Amino acid sequence: MEYISTRGEAPALGFRDALLAGLARDGGLYVPREWPVLTKRQIRDLRGKTYQEVAFTILSHFTGDEIPAEKLRSMIDDAYATFRHPAVAPLVQTGPNDFVLELFHGTTLAFKDVAMQLLARLMDYVLAERGERATIVGATSGDTGGAAIDAFAGGNRTDIFILFPKGKVSPVQQRQMTTSTEDNVHALAIEGNFDDCQHLVKEMFNDVAFRDRVQLSGVNSINWGRIMAQVVYFFTAAVALGGPDRKVSFTVPTGNFGDIFAGYVAKRMGLPIDRLVIATNDNDILARTLKTGRYEMRGVKATTSPSMDIQISSNFERLLFEAYGRDPAAVRSAMASLRQSGAFEIQPEALKAIRKEFRAARATEKQVAETIRETLADTGYLIDPHTATGVFVARKHARTNSPMVTLSTAHPAKFPAPVKSACGIDPALPSWLADLMTREEHFDILPAELKDVENFIGGHARAGK
Numbered sequence: 001m002e003y004i005s006t007r008g009e010a011p012a013l014g015f016r017d018a019l020l021a022g023l024a025r026d027g028g029l030y031v032p033r034e035w036p037v038l039t040k041r042q043i044r045d046l047r048g049k050t051y052q053e054v055a056f057t058i059l060s061h062f063t064g065d066e067i068p069a070e071k072l073r074s075m076i077d078d079a080y081a082t083f084r085h086p087a088v089a090p091l092v093q094t095g096p097n098d099f100v101l102e103l104f105h106g107t108t109l110a111f112k113d114v115a116m117q118l119l120a121r122l123m124d125y126v127l128a129e130r131g132e133r134a135t136i137v138g139a140t141s142g143d144t145g146g147a148a149i150d151a152f153a154g155g156n157r158t159d160i161f162i163l164f165p166k167g168k169v170s171p172v173q174q175r176q177m178t179t180s181t182e183d184n185v186h187a188l189a190i191e192g193n194f195d196d197c198q199h200l201v202k203e204m205f206n207d208v209a210f211r212d213r214v215q216l217s218g219v220n221s222i223n224w225g226r227i228m229a230q231v232v233y234f235f236t237a238a239v240a241l242g243g244p245d246r247k248v249s250f251t252v253p254t255g256n257f258g259d260i261f262a263g264y265v266a267k268r269m270g271l272p273i274d275r276l277v278i279a280t281n282d283n284d285i286l287a288r289t290l291k292t293g294r295y296e297m298r299g300v301k302a303t304t305s306p307s308m309d310i311q312i313s314s315n316f317e318r319l320l321f322e323a324y325g326r327d328p329a330a331v332r333s334a335m336a337s338l339r340q341s342g343a344f345e346i347q348p349e350a351l352k353a354i355r356k357e358f359r360a361a362r363a364t365e366k367q368v369a370e371t372i373r374e375t376l377a378d379t380g381y382l383i384d385p386h387t388a389t390g391v392f393v394a395r396k397h398a399r400t401n402s403p404m405v406t407l408s409t410a411h412p413a414k415f416p417a418p419v420k421s422a423c424g425i426d427p428a429l430p431s432w433l434a435d436l437m438t439r440e441e442h443f444d445i446l447p448a449e450l451k452d453v454e455n456f457i458g459g460h461a462r463a464g465k
């Protein structure tokens with residue numbers, strides 16, 4: 001399997017190189033040259049299989065012969081042995097046709113663990129095979145950072161630097177990033193918002209001299225390895241609900257567009273998905289874009305679902321590439337316009353293609369709080385504000401004749417303050433995190449300036465020395 005850049009000006013790479021590259025050298029994102037397609041029969045055969053078996057079937061289409069089958073199997077087994085639920089990603093029924101897909105049974109209580117535990121193992125395997133080290137960078141609005149630190153902590157081939165927006169993540173999220181005692185972990189509180197953090201990460205990748213010197217690698221969903229691992233749970237959920245002989249819809253709480261793009265990939269791979277619904281909080285740039293055809297930044301609002309407080313949805317670039325019939329020039333022009341003026345227009349044909357695949361709606365802060373309260377009252381089920389954003393939007397797009405699955409992207413205990421304020425319940429952290437809030441914190445504070453961040457990373461990274 002070969003991977004090509006959405007901007008068409010970087011060399012095509014094999015799986016291992018695309019995995020370590022993270023972002024393409026032309027600033028674009030890697031996607032497979034072709035979408036692998038499973039037949040209905042192959043999808044039917046996934047019924048009754050474990051999460052790990054389904055993961056192997058799906059992921060081997062993307063890793064091809066670059067990762068030996070027995071290695072891939074053992075990495076998948078190890079990655080999902082860290083999950084506290086035997087099903088890895090169980091489905092919970094909350095209404096006649098309504099389901100919640102719990103993606104928070106990993107070590108840091110968010111859906112990021114699903115891909116990150118595997119990504120760390122894949123990267124370590126490729127680095128060991130090549131006798132190399134890497135400097136891992138990541139930008140986080142709260143969850144990617146904790147999951148990445150947990151997955152990479154203690155690795156002797158990697159140093160990890162996580163940029164989080166100072167004062168804009170939940171206290172639990174912050175401590176998950178700042179209390180590691182491993183020498184290869186560096187949590188950096190950036191004086192800015194998530195978009196500033198993500199911009200800094202992309203700028204580091206675009207600084208070729210720096211990138212090469214520290215052997216930079218990324219773990220955000222700009223890395224194809226993240227997306228491919230997130231495709232798996234769309235298959236497990238749909239198949240459990242009668243797929244491929246019955247269409248299933250999904251609503252996905254969305255920020256950086258990685259998770260819902262994974263759903264789109266599942267569909268391209270042949271999974272019969274009825275509706276793919278983007279759920280946003282008050283940072284509703286994606287809902288506005290689908291409505292108007294204009295992607296326009298308006299400044300970030302702080303909400304009770306801080307992980308989705310995002311304006312620049314990185315993976316939307318992958319969707320644009322597809323919607324423009326894989327025309328990299330159209331993507332380059334949209335991205336140049338976004339850089340220059342904070343906006344771009346989507347041409348009518350491409351917009352039509354996007355609207356055919358996706359629907360989108362927003363949940364306001366009031367609606368999120370009401371949804372937490374009502375879901376608890378009606379079903380006894382407690383959800384976090386990100387999941388509540390999804391559940392609220394899912395109700396608007398529910399179908400009477402097909403199941404609607406909302407992705408539950410975080411455990412309510414990660415966001416105890418808004419959950420308590422909405423419904424009066426103070427969700428407890430699980431036993432392995434019970435002392436989290438009393439652990440000692442270690443982090444550095446840096447301005448949102450490329451030079452300061454590069455100097456810090458260059459001074460601490462072991463790769464290239």
Ligand SMILES: Cc1ncc(COP(=O)(O)O)c(C=O)c1O
Binds near residue numbers: 255258308
């Ligand atoms: C809890 C939670 N829900 C939803 C999202 C949005 O996911 P994505 O960025 O893949 O759209 C995030 C962050 O990415 C998150 O941490």
Ligand SMILES: N[C@@H](CCOP(=O)(O)O)C(=O)O
Binds near residue numbers: 142143145222255
């Ligand atoms: N919500 C995310 C933002 C980064 O998303 P990613 O999926 O691209 O890593 C977070 O929690 O950090």
